[in-house]
Amino acid sequence: MGKQSQEHTSYISEAFRKLYRAFWGIGGISMLINLLMLTGPLFMLQVYDRVLSSSSVPTLVVLSLFVAVLYIFYGILDGLRNRLLLRVGQHVDEQLTGLAFEASTRVPLVLGAEGERSRPVSDLDSIRxxxxxSGPSAIFDMPWMPLYLGIVFLFHPLLGTTALIGALLICVLIALNELSSRRPAANTAVEANKRTTLIEACRRNxxxxxxxxxxxxxxxxxxxNNDVFLGRQRAASDRSNIFTTMIKTLRFMLQSGILGLGAWLVIQQEVSAGVMIASSIMTARALAPVEMAIVNWRGFVAARVGIARLQEIFASQVKPKQRVSIPFPQESVSIEGLFCGPIAAKEAFVKNVSLELKAGDGLGIIGHSGSGKSTLTRAMVGITNPLKGSIRFDGAELDQWSAMDRGDFxxxxxQDIQLFDGTIAENIQRFKPDQDSDKLIEAARMANVHDLIVSLPEGYNTVIGATGNGLSGGQRQRIALAxxxxxxxxLIVLDEPNSNLDAEGEAALxxxxxxxxxxxxxVIVVAHRPAATSAVDQILVMNEGEADALGAKxxxxxxxxAPLRKPQEVVLNG
Known part of the structure; x- marks a missing residue:
């Protein structure tokens, strides 16, 4: 992994690094919880070996009160650990949720169609x-398995050896389960994302x-798609269930085996009945984290896959530069030897385009479909990065301004009009927190949509969704224009701005x-219809990714x- 990848991976590492104290605290609480969990088997040992043999009720009462106090402390500590783990998960979410949202929005611009299947926010949800x-609790309890097994060894070496062999076999099965289920689980996650992508696309359209x-x-x-997903899920679950069943069966056999072996040792008068019961309970307690890990295995796998995917996605993002604040451009936009391609493309489609525009200029970009018009303008506004050449605003490369600063100029x-869940005012103001009513109304009037907005029952506070909620295509286009x-x-780039406008709308445009x-x-206008270029003074003709002609309109x-019209006229007249 390169330096840049390591920097982006550190976002996740840093989120966990800030929790070191919390993890140490949870570890300390887990130690006390596991020590308190000795209460049950030791109580049974005392009842069988002391209370029953002496028939002493006062001893039983004192032991019972003492055990009750210990269990109360256990309950308090267990509840505290659960509360801490909940806050740990939420803290990680709070640290990474902004990055995950940003990645969800930008990864399609970096990875293209492949990026559209990524779900960084869902991955973060799996981690949280x-x-x-209860999965992390099992992890914190795992290190205390040797303590319980050691106590069983103290009861009798044969009991300890049996418990240790059983525990090792279970650990081997867990490791095999992890190795065998890793790829099927990843394949299942990929297919799940494909299903989600299709559903979202159908809802949008x-x-x-x-x-x-x-x-x-x-x-x-x-x-x-669902059949493929179910098949992948079935394969992953079947493989995991084989090991889960083997682990559960072995655990039951081990617990019963310890009890049976203890009974034999009691018959041989090598241990007491209390030791027999306590050994069985100790072994069960030693294996309890294993059982909890099995229950939470799918969550653990989902979290692990989520972390790996987030690391990969964060690594694909361009790390924000440390920028010196420079003034916003006011004079010119120049393109020099620009080579660029569609989103996520490695090869240039637009080739060797150069032009220079001064403040107040209007440029119309025309050409047949697929000639590179939209690809060129997407590079000019920073959606895609140039593969070669430069785009300069007042002599400065576009990336010298942050994305937020670029939004101010x-x-x-x-072409594809997308509005967002929110009020009309929020959509026009680009969801900026500081509302400026003068700028809002000015933009709406220029787009000839102010009268329409104020005629609505809620005016500028009318809530609309991504599809516009009852607005026509032309009305949505005017709001997007505003x-x-x-x-x-x-710099204003308008890609097919009159595609849904009537004559009144075109005049307003x-x-x-x-x-x-x-x-x-x-102002740069990408157009198929000449009416959209009536207010510009220069024309750029694109043809197969190259600038075919550039000059006064x-x-x-x-x-x-004009030459293109003559053959059409002949056909029409003929």
């Missing part, structure tokens, strides 16, 4: 649930599925572009667009 459960009758085909795909309207214009950003340019913003339209 294991840490907050419910309208398209219903309108185009896709539900039966998608249900078939779901059933196929970049506005972006993607979000892109919010705060008068220096043209006016908004004019207004933003007059304020000194650089009137000149480019005559050189490139």
């Amino acid at each position: 649930q294991f840490l907050s459960g 419910a309208e398209s599925i219903e309108a185009m009758g896709m539900i039966d085909h998608l249900r078939d795909r779901w059933e196929d 970049i506005g972006y309207l993607p 979000r892109a214009l919010y705060g008068n950003p220096f 043209t006016n908004a572009i004019h207004d933003m340019r007059e304020r000194g913003s650089i 009137d000149k480019i339209m005559k050189q490139v667009i």
Whole structure:
């Protein structure tokens, strides 16, 4: 693992490192709990060997009171340990939840389709649930197995040897279970993520599925995916259950064997009846952590897989740089010899593009589908990193600003309009905690959506979901446009901004572009329809990832667009 991977892995290590004191405290409490667990077998030993032989009721009463006090302390300590473990799990969640959320959002931009199947937040949930459960208690109790086995040895070497051999066999079976179930468990987790991805995609596209009758085909795909998942889960569970059954059977045989061997030693007058009972209880107590570990095995495996996946995902993220605060750009955007590709691509699709824009410029990017228009603009706003070349704002590389700072001078309207659960105001203001009503209303007016919003019963406080909750495509596009214009950003990139707009909406879009340019913003419009480029003064024609033509709009339209119309006119007239 390289240096960068180690740095990102340390996020998880650091989260656990902060809990060292808590773990030491839990370890100390576990020591007292395990010492108090000697109360039961020692009480039975005294009852059989002292109380019954002497028929002394006062002795029985005193022993019973003493044992009751010890069990009360045990209950208090056990409850305290459970409370601490719950807080340990929540502390780890609090330390990593922001990173997990950020990774959940950004990993599709880094890993592409593969990243869409990752569920960092679910992995963190698995870790928290294991840490907050009874699994760690079993781990803390494991080191005390030798104490109980040692006491059984003191009772009689033959009893101790039998208990030790049985415990070793159980440990071997546990190790074999771990080795044999690791890969099947990982494969099951992969298939589970695929199922979740399909469900989320279908929920996002419910309208398209219903309108185009896709539900039966998608249900078939779901059933196929589910069959694979169930098969992987069945294989993992069957393998684990074999060892679980063997361990449970061996444990029962061992406990009964200790009791039978103790009875034989009593007959031989080598031990007392109290020792026979106490040895059986001691052996059961020694194996109790093993039994608890078996019960929590799936949680342990899920947590271990979750940690491994989080380490891998965190390692794929670019570690934030230590940045010197520099002013936001106000003058120019320049691209020099830019090579870039789609998300997660290793090879460039857009090749050797260079251009320079000054404050107030408007650039229209046109070209056929797949020509590289959107790929170019995604690199310009920082969604994907250049493979070669540079993108500079006032001479500074884009990554000299943090992602949060970039949001103050970049506005972006993607092709795929996505709104979020929240109010209209929150969506337009990009969920910034400090509300600025003037900027909010200004952006809404520029996008020609203010009148629509105030006509709603709750106005700007109307809650909408990811699909817009009753809003038309054009209305959602206007709200997303207002979000892109919010705060008068220096660079505004609009990808197919008029795809859902009517004539009134297109007029408002043209006016908004004019207004933003007059304020000194650089506006870039990706378009198929010429109407969207009416408010720009320059045109870039993309063709198979390369800049085919770049210059003044009137000149480019005559050189490139006009010749293309003649064959179409011949066909139409013919």
